Amino acid sequence: MDIDNVQEIFSHFNKTTVLVIGDVMIDCYITGSVSRISPEAPVPIVNAQSRNYRLGGAANVALNLKSLGATPILCSVIGGDNKAKVFYDLMEDCELDSVGLVPMFGRKTTVKYRIIGNNAHIVRVDDERDEQLKEREKRQFVTTVEQLIEHHPIDAIVFEDYDKGLFSKDIIDEILGFAHKKNIFVAVDPKKRNFNHYANVNLFKPNLKELAMGMHIEDNVELQLEDIHSLAKRFATEKNIDKVMITMSAKGIAFYDRQTDKFYHQPAFKRRVADVSGAGDTVISVSTLFLYTGRSMEETCLASNLAGGLVCEYVGVVPINSSQLQNEIVKNQSAEIQ
Numbered sequence: 001m002d003i004d005n006v007q008e009i010f011s012h013f014n015k016t017t018v019l020v021i022g023d024v025m026i027d028c029y030i031t032g033s034v035s036r037i038s039p040e041a042p043v044p045i046v047n048a049q050s051r052n053y054r055l056g057g058a059a060n061v062a063l064n065l066k067s068l069g070a071t072p073i074l075c076s077v078i079g080g081d082n083k084a085k086v087f088y089d090l091m092e093d094c095e096l097d098s099v100g101l102v103p104m105f106g107r108k109t110t111v112k113y114r115i116i117g118n119n120a121h122i123v124r125v126d127d128e129r130d131e132q133l134k135e136r137e138k139r140q141f142v143t144t145v146e147q148l149i150e151h152h153p154i155d156a157i158v159f160e161d162y163d164k165g166l167f168s169k170d171i172i173d174e175i176l177g178f179a180h181k182k183n184i185f186v187a188v189d190p191k192k193r194n195f196n197h198y199a200n201v202n203l204f205k206p207n208l209k210e211l212a213m214g215m216h217i218e219d220n221v222e223l224q225l226e227d228i229h230s231l232a233k234r235f236a237t238e239k240n241i242d243k244v245m246i247t248m249s250a251k252g253i254a255f256y257d258r259q260t261d262k263f264y265h266q267p268a269f270k271r272r273v274a275d276v277s278g279a280g281d282t283v284i285s286v287s288t289l290f291l292y293t294g295r296s297m298e299e300t301c302l303a304s305n306l307a308g309g310l311v312c313e314y315v316g317v318v319p320i321n322s323s324q325l326q327n328e329i330v331k332n333q334s335a336e337i338q
Contacts, residue, residue: 006326006333012293013069017153019100020065021145021175022058022160022167022189024076025110025128026087027277027317029054034117046117055090056112056317058160060278061189062096063319064285065158073100073152075145077137077166080105102144104137110164114316121275130165141166142174149178156185156292158284159198163191172197187288189280190214199239203291205284208248211235225254229263232256243291245301247283247308249276253301266301269332271309278317279308286320303329 032048055063062072074091078084078101087109091098110128114121133141148154157179161167172194179186180200187203195214198204206214212223215231223231232244236258246254252268286307290300306328307320 006329013289016155017071018065018156019073019154020058020062020158021075023162023164024059025057027054027056028113031116054317057162060281060317061160061285064282067319068322075100077102077104079107079109081109083109083111100148102141132165145175154184159188161191163193167194169197185292189284202242204241205245211246228254253305255297255301257297264297266305269309273312275315276312279312282311282320283308
C-alpha cells in the first residue's frame with residue numbers, strides 16, 4: 001500500500017452507503033469491586049459501582065462503518081420491551097438513523113451483561129431469545145429491507161449474523177435477490193445456523209472455528225495453512241463466492257480470491273490484548289469498505305488485521321478510530337520500506 005495514498009483511500013469511504021442487516025443487541029458492562037466471597041456459593045460478590053450500555057452486534061458494525069467515514073443504515077428487528085428504549089437512546093446518542101429498525105412486540109431485545117470485578121471479567125449473562133421469526137414477522141422484516149434498498153443509494157450490504165433468529169434461508173435468498181438486481185456488493189459475517197445458506201456473495205468472512213464447523217471438520221483436527229487454503233477454495237467454488245476471508249486470532253488472516261485463484265496469509269501483529277469482543281465487527285467493516293472501493297487483498301488483509309488488533313487493546317466493544325488506523329498503516333508500511 002502506497003503510504004502517500006492512505007488518506008486518499010479512506011476519503012473514498014465518505015461516498016459509500018452500507019446497509020447493515022443483522023442481529024442487534026445491547027452490551028452492558030457492570031463494573032465494581034470484589035472484597036469477599038459469597039457465603040451462599042464459592043463465587044465472588046461484586047459491589048456494582050457503574051453500569052454502562054453500548055451498541056452491540058450489527059449495531060457495532062454500523063458504528064465501525066460510521067467511524068471509518070461511511071454512511072451506515074442499520075436494519076434489524078428489536079423487541080417491544082423496556083430495553084428497546086435503551087437501544088433507541090443509544091442509537092440517537094451515536095447519531096445513527098433508526099429508519100431500518102422494526103419493532104416486534106413478541107420479541108425480546110438481546111442484552112449481554114458482562115460483570116467485571118477488580119478489573120477482571122467474572123461472568124457474562126445473556127438475556128435473549130433466539131427463536132426464528134414467525135411468518136408474519138418475516139414478511140414485515142423483508143418488506144422493510146426491500147424498501148430501504150429501493151429508496152436509498154445502497155452501495156454495499158453487510159449480513160451480520162449472530163444466530164439470534166433474524167435470518168433463515170428464505171430470508172437470505174430474498175435479500176440476496178434484491179441485492180443482485182441492484183448489483184450491490186454483498187459481504188457476510190456468518191454464524192453456524194445459516195453458514196451454508198449464503199451463496200453468490202462478494203465476501204464471506206468466517207473465523208477459523210466457524211469455517212471448520214461449517215465444512216464439518218472434527219474439533220481435534222489442527223488445520224495448517226494449506227488445509228485452510230483448500231477449504232476456502234472448495235467452499236468458494238461450491239457457493240460461487242468471490243472472496244473468502246478467514247480470521248484466525250493470533251495466527252492472523254487468511255484470504256482466498258476465487259477470481260484470481262490466489263491465497264494470501266497476513267500474520268497477526270503483536271498487541272496487548274485486553275478484550276477480543278467486537279474485533280470481528282471491525283474486520284468485516286474494514287474489509288467491506290476496502291474491497292468495495294477496489295483495494296487489493298493484500299491491502300485489505302493488512303488494514304483489517306491492524307484494525308482488529310487495535311480494538312482488542314480496549315476493554316469492551318469499541319469501534320475502530322479511523323485516524324489511529326491510518327497512522328498504524330503508515331507506520332507499518334514505513335517499517336516495511338526501511
